[in-house]
Structures are given as structure tokens and as C-alpha cells.
Amino acid sequence: MAASPSMTDPHPLDAMYEPLAVAVRRLVDFTIRTEADGAAVLAATRLVNETSELLGVALMPGSFGVRTAPDGRVGVLGNVVIGTRNPVAPPLVVHHEADGRVWAEFVLGAQYEGSAGHVHGGICALILDHVLGATAHQPGRPAYTGTLTLRYVRGTRLGALRAEARVDRVDGVKTFAVGEIYDAEGVTVTAEGVFVRPKVQAP
Amino acid sequence: MAASPSMTDPHPLDAMYEPLAVAVRRLVDFTIRTEADGAAVLAATRLVNETSELLGVALMPGSFGVRTAPDGRVGVLGNVVIGTRNPVAPPLVVHHEADGRVWAEFVLGAQYEGSAGHVHGGICALILDHVLGATAHQPGRPAYTGTLTLRYVRGTRLGALRAEARVDRVDGVKTFAVGEIYDAEGVTVTAEGVFVRPKVQAP
Numbered sequence: 001m002a003a004s005p006s007m008t009d010p011h012p013l014d015a016m017y018e019p020l021a022v023a024v025r026r027l028v029d030f031t032i033r034t035e036a037d038g039a040a041v042l043a044a045t046r047l048v049n050e051t052s053e054l055l056g057v058a059l060m061p062g063s064f065g066v067r068t069a070p071d072g073r074v075g076v077l078g079n080v081v082i083g084t085r086n087p088v089a090p091p092l093v094v095h096h097e098a099d100g101r102v103w104a105e106f107v108l109g110a111q112y113e114g115s116a117g118h119v120h121g122g123i124c125a126l127i128l129d130h131v132l133g134a135t136a137h138q139p140g141r142p143a144y145t146g147t148l149t150l151r152y153v154r155g156t157r158l159g160a161l162r163a164e165a166r167v168d169r170v171d172g173v174k175t176f177a178v179g180e181i182y183d184a185e186g187v188t189v190t191a192e193g194v195f196v197r198p199k200v201q202a203p
Numbered sequence: 204m205a206a207s208p209s210m211t212d213p214h215p216l217d218a219m220y221e222p223l224a225v226a227v228r229r230l231v232d233f234t235i236r237t238e239a240d241g242a243a244v245l246a247a248t249r250l251v252n253e254t255s256e257l258l259g260v261a262l263m264p265g266s267f268g269v270r271t272a273p274d275g276r277v278g279v280l281g282n283v284v285i286g287t288r289n290p291v292a293p294p295l296v297v298h299h300e301a302d303g304r305v306w307a308e309f310v311l312g313a314q315y316e317g318s319a320g321h322v323h324g325g326i327c328a329l330i331l332d333h334v335l336g337a338t339a340h341q342p343g344r345p346a347y348t349g350t351l352t353l354r355y356v357r358g359t360r361l362g363a364l365r366a367e368a369r370v371d372r373v374d375g376v377k378t379f380a381v382g383e384i385y386d387a388e389g390v391t392v393t394a395e396g397v398f399v400r401p402k403v404q405a406p
Contacts, residue, residue: 017237020244023251024227024234027258028290031227032267032281034220034258041223044257048226051250055230055237063312063361064235065319078235078316080323087231088291088314109266111291112283116268120283121336121348122329129325145324149352158266 017077017085024087032110081130092127092163094134101166102135108158119156121189124181128191131165132177136195143175143195156181156188165191173197220280220288227290235313284333295330295366297337304369305338311361322359324392327384331394334368335380339398346378346398359384359391368394376400 027048034041064078064085077085082092088111092104104127114120129148136143165179175195180187230251237244267281267288280288285295291314295307307330317323332351339346368382378398383390 016241016244017234020248020251021234023248023255024230027227027251027255028231030255030258030262031220031224032286032289033262035261035263036258038219040257040260041219044254045223045226047250047254047257048223048230051247051254052226052230052233054243054247054250055233055239057243058238059233059236060238063316063320065316078313080315080317080326083235083316086235086314086316110281111289113266113268113281113286113289114283115345117266120329120333121351122325122332123283125328125332125351125353126323126325129323129328133324142318144358145353145355147352147354148324148328149350150328150348151350152348155347 021085021087028087028111029109081126092130094131096134099166100135101164102131103162103164104131105160105162107160110158113158115155117158119158119161121150121152121156124152124156124189125150125191127163127181128165128179128189129193131163132179132191132193133195135165135167135179136175136177136193136197138197141197143197146174146194146196148191148193151190152188153190154188157183159183168192173199224288224290231290231314232312284329295333297334299337302369303338304367305334306365306367307334308363308365310363313361316361318358320361322361322364324353324355324359327355327359327392328353328394330366330384331368331382331392332396334366335382335394335396336398338368338370338382339378339380339396339400341400344400346400349377349397349399351394351396354393355391356393357391360386362386371395376402 066076077083080086080088082094083089084091090106092106094102094104096102108119112119112123129145133145162182165177168176168178173196177193177195179191181189269279280286283289283291285297286292287294293309295309297305297307299305311322315322315326332348336348365385368380371379371381376399380396380398382394384392
């Protein structure tokens with residue numbers, strides 16, 4: 001089994017594009033927080049446009065979508081939450097436990113700010129939507145979000161955070177999932193989601 | 204009145220940093236969609252790091268927060284939804300009608316993708332959290348999100364979208380706001396939010 005590819009091996013396309021995304025993620029942060037003078041900002045803007053010219057010679061149309069690598073493995077590298085090629089994504093690494101629970105630990109910086117020093121409430125919703133969906137999902141039989149309810153217990157400060165989710169119960173095509181975001185002091189936001197698994201059609 | 208500054212004038216800091224954020228926003232998109240070869244990607248990564256060196260000579264600590272410009276006006280340029288200095292933000296321009304309704308029209312591309320070709324459900328939540336908050340907010344007396352409930356009617360395709368929100372009713376410190384995201388065919392996601400306005404403390 002050691003020689004067969006698994007979902008935890010590095011994706012072949014990652015080696016080429018992931019370091020670029022890592023660099024752009026840092027640039028996004030610096031673009032918000034820089035106090036460099038006008039000349040430096042002007043020079044930086046020119047360099048960014050030069051970089052886009054280099055990358056723009058060949059672009060996939062529309063969006064990344066779900067792409068199959070040469071070895072047949074499926075990747076969602078463009079996903080806004082987990083995509084390692086998407087500089088907007090933190091990106092989350094979602095861990096799946098044997099009992100179906102999922103969790104992720106991550107750091108949210110300046111680019112996710114809402115009120116001063118705090119994670120935007122909608123970014124908490126984005127993270128929770130994703131991890132609740134991850135626990136409701138079964139391989140090959142995706143579940144779609146029906147409803148999502150968020151309860152904001154207190155402000156979530158920018159910094160190191162943890163998200164958890166688990167299935168509360170299943171009723172027919174509906175999976176009820178619950179989860180929370182935690183900082184060092186405890187829960188900041190809770191969520192309940194109803195995920196709908198389309199019935200398998202008879203062939 | 205023509206000579207006095209208003210919130211709709213360009214922010215003094217915008218002229219310096221906004222074109223940089225616009226350029227980085229395009230670079231984020233290209234980073235996800237590029238099919239350039241390894242040599243170009245390597246060269247691009249080097250240029251991005253060079254750019255970060257330029258901008259990183261002086262950085263504000265932590266996050267952008269709420270900053271006051273030299274002319275005394277308050278800016279939220281780092282906000283993840285509306286911040287013109289934040290390359291992660293679309294950025295939304297939220298229009299306020301005289302009757303309290305708010306709306307925004309915007310385009311979401313590859314960097315906001317969830318399932319293939321569609322806006323991540325959590326990004327819809329982020330947009331709706333923000334516009335519902337904007338309608339519940341009163342100048343100088345901010346309202347905080349208590350709960351937010353999203354109902355996903357159907358998938359929201361990447362592209363041109365519109366969000367709307369309005370206050371449904373006010374009950375003491377609680378403001379009940381509702382809103383929707385629309386594509387060309389109609390509503391894709393609806394939201395209800397309860398916003399809490401802290402009581403003004405006696406001095």
C-alpha cells in the first residue's frame with residue numbers, strides 16, 4: 001500500500017503553484033498593513049502588475065472548479081476555505097476523526113477583519129459553513145447546505161482559532177450538524193446547519 | 204456645503220494605496236487561474252516576494268482596524284467586505300436608501316469559489332451578514348450581530364450579483380433585519396438577522 005497515492009500525499013500541481021499562493025497570501029496582508037511611502041507603494045504596484053503579466057499569459061477560463069490531476073486524483077485547490085492555490089483561503093486543513101467529528105486549527109489575520117481587531121462575523125460564518133458541511137459530507141455523496149444558523153456569543157479576536165463540527169442527527173435526506181469556533185478563552189460563535197443529501201437516482 | 208468633506212469623498216489614504224489593492228486583487232485571481240509554466244511561476248513567486256520586501260519596511264502592527272485620516276474622517280479600509288485596501292474584499296459598495304434599505308451590486312470571481320462554478324455558501328453568508336448589519340446600524344450607535352439564519356434556495360453561480368437588506372422590525376435593543384442575494388434569475392439565498400444595539404450608558 002505504501003506506493004499507492006493517497007489523499008494525504010502532496011497534490012502534483014501543489015508543488016508548482018502552492019509556494020506562489022503562500023507568497024501572495026503574505027502580500028495581501030502587507031498590502032493592508034503597509035506604511036511604506038508613496039514611492040515604495042508605486043514601485044510595488046508596478047511589480048504586482050508585472051507579476052500578473054507573467055501569470056496571465058495562460059489562464060483557465062472562469063474559475064478553478066474541481067480539477068483532476070494527471071494521476072487521477074481530484075483537487076479543490078481553488079476553494080476559498082481550503083484551497084492551497086487560493087490566496088484568499090487561510091487555508092483550513094480539516095481533520096476528520098474516526099467518529100465523524102471534524103476540526104481545524106488556523107490563524108486569521110488582518111485580511112479577515114470586521115470591527116477593529118476582530119474577525120468579521122461573516123468570516124466566522126464562512127468557516128462554520130465549511131466545517132459543518134465537511135462533517136455532513138460523505139465521500140461520493142455530497143450534502144448541500146439547506147439552512148445555517150449562527151449565534152454570536154461574543155467577538156472573535158483576530159489570531160489563533162479552532163473550529164469543530166459534528167453530526168447531531170440524521171433524518172431521511174437531512175443531516176443536522178452543529179459546531180463552534182473557539183479562541184483561547186472558549187466558544188465565540190456556535191452554528192447549526194441542515195444539510196440535504198440528494199437521493200440517489202435509480203439508473 | 205460644497206467645500207466640506209463628506210463620507211463619499213475619496214479618502215485621502217485611498218489615492219496612495221487603493222491602486223495597489225486593485226492590482227493585488229487581480230494577482231489573487233491570476234494566482235488561482237494561471238496555467239503558466241514552471242519557469243514563469245517561479246519568476247512570479249520571486250517578484251511577489253520582492254514586492255513584499257518593499258511594502259514590509261514599515262507595517263502597522265496587528266490589523267488595520269479603524270483609522271482616522273489627517274482630515275479627521277474615519278476609515279474602515281481594511282474591512283474584509285468593504286475595505287478598498289483589502290484585496291480579499293470584492294469590495295462591496297453599500298448604497299443606503301432614504302427609507303433605510305441598503306443594496307450592493309458586485310461581481311464574485313474565482314477567489315470566492317466553493318463547489319465548482321459557484322460562490323461558496325459561506326461567502327454568501329459573509330455578504331449577507333454585512334448588508335444586514337449595514338441596515339441595522341445607526342451612525343454612532345453600532346449594532347452587533349446576535350444571530351444570523353441563512354436559507355440556501357439554490358446555488359449561487361460566480362458572476363454578477365446583487366444583495367439587498369432592510370429592517371423588518373425593532374423590538375427594544377433588538378433590530379430584526381432581512382435580506383437576499385439575487386442573480387439574474389432571482390433569489391439564491393435569504394437571510395434573517397437579529398442585531399443588538401447596546402444600551403447607551405448613563406455618563
